[in-house]
Amino acid sequence: MKEMDKHHRKPRSIGGKNKPRNVIMIQQNLHRAWHTLFGNMSAPEIANLITAVYLDPDYRMVAKKKKEKKNPNQLKLNL
Secondary structure, three states: OOOEEEEEOOOHHHOOOOOHHHEEEEEHHHHHHHHHHHOOOOHHHHHHHHHHHHOOOOOOOOOOOOOOOOOOOOOOOOO
């Protein structure tokens, strides 16, 4: 069985939390490779680096913030 590491999807150094939605378990070798390539860059910084260095010049990678889902249990008041 491969060794696993805890990886913060948004690094703690730039405000990421230890909440389940931000933490995944990933193979140790893949975790090391990610940090070797990207360190603790933000998603837009990673997208810009991938665009500049790795992608076909006819393409561009974009990091787009997700829209927040509305809480279905939240009461909407029309006053």
